[in-house]
Amino acid sequence: MDTVTHTLFGIVLYRAINKVEMTPSLKRSFLFTSLVGSQSPDIDVISQLWDTQGMYQMWHRGITHSIFMVPIWAMLLSLICFLIWRTKDKRIFFLGVLAVFIHDTSDIFNAWGTGYFEPFTHARLTFGTIPILDLTIWAIILGGLIFARVRKHIASHKVFKGVWCLITAHIIIQSVQGYAIYQSVDDRYEQVALSAEFAPWNYQVIGKHGDMVEISNATVWSEPEVVYTLPSATKANLDELFEKNPAARTLRQWSPFVVIVDDDKQLGIYDPRFYRNGQSFLFEYIEKNNKGAN
Template identity: 30%
Template sequence: MDTGTHIVMGLALAGLSTLDPEVAANSTTATAVMIGTIVGSQAPDIDTVLKLRNNAVYIRNHRGITHSIPAVLLWPIGITAVIYPFFPEANLLHLWLWTFLAVFLHVFVDIFNGYGTQALRPFSPKWVALGMINTFDPIIFGLHVLGLIVWGLGAHPGFTFLVVYAVLVAYYIIRFFAQRKVVQEVKTLIPDATDIIISPTMKFSQWRIAVMNKHQFFVGRAYKNDVTILDQFNRVKVPSSPVIEAAKKDKNLSAFLSFSPVYRWEVDEYNDYYEVKFIDLRYRSKDHYPFVAVVQLDLDLNIQSSYTGWIFSEEKLRKKLEILPG
């Protein structure tokens, strides 16, 4: 989820914690728990600072080890160890329990996005992305904000957020069945599909679709159960050519390939350089595929420039690469 949603979820858990008798009976514990849930709800996303280095490092590592099984166990211990000395009269066990819940819930809800997490590390490097909930879901965010407003107006925070989370459980179930219906419709249209990737959008009834069979890629949209295929591409195996193999050594392309499960590729030769482009098919927006990796090599196959990330115009891509088209 986005940072704003994680923040309001941390506050919501602080409100929910007032149902815990140990928290309700001790104001020091309540204060420590509130800090723990807010920090815990943000901690796994500390890897966002990697974006300051470059996109390749960010793409390869974001929602990776910081969202892994060891991290989920270690974050609460570290956060509690920092908070407790400032609140020695707080109940240590309950501070840890609520902080752990905040960290766990952060990773758990991220699994439902199209981006996903490597939550199964170290047992598996696979990206777990259920594709049911958009990174920013206005309904989820809005329900949390509504709960905070009701709390601010004097309602009991524990019971308020107990109701909010009961509604959200129902919402997730509704989203699950809505996605299943889209998948069934895709199977009807493309019965020989081998892989189906359904990605949510901010709009409740709209979904992005990327499908593979043995010979083609299909890219489309769904509105409710109505699926429309917008693009089709022949599925061509990436060759083991000298140009491709040289490009794969680039950190940007390597990061892209570690993250993207469905893409097509292009190789262009200009007067004095080659350009290798890989295009992720999951994020079609306004007839454009914005998530790419591009590598430019001279005629001796030395890497001259590269880029990976979201780009929405050819002009901006050229500026990123700092090489004009041949």
């Protein structure tokens, strides 16, 4: 998910807690844990500062997003709360576990995916059933904030528990539909990936068969409609590409499958899941005239 959504998750998590009879210091600890725990796995973005080998795609949403790091993050957040506010409450640890778990788990529903089981495997776990920026989730949260302000006689924590139920239901509905679409096309291709569109219940199916990759628009109510057919130069020698542009090797390792471009001007690979308007923003290449790498 995007940074704004993770921040909203932290706010909703804090608002869903019954804080009656809590001390001010404990409330601050809960707020800190909810917000920072909802963002902490993304600390890996700083790896861009020292990335000279094109490994950022493997580092981002890598080990910091591992399910095995969840209790470590929670212990660190508990320690910080103790050092700043002198609060010792086991609920802070469990809140940290929940905040980080929500961050890591929500990310696997995006096409980008996460290294959910690192360090035991570097494979990216991705369902592709929720867009990275999901406006439906934003709308649910905004509706909860408005409802809590208008219906002040209803306890705020009950309203935001309801918000979590609606968000969960939305993710389940999206994922069930995405799974049904995936199953319906799985026998047509050698490899298949899914990418959710911004509009709810709309998806892109990306299927690879031999030297061709097809991108189709799909819903559970209609047959997939092919919108792009992309040729892939699967027999191209990529050794020079990987030598001159190490990020390309990382991209091939990170992506479920890639499209290979080998023409008079460029040798490169791109991830077709992010193909929009004639290009993918995840495209690594070298110029054939040897002027340098992307």
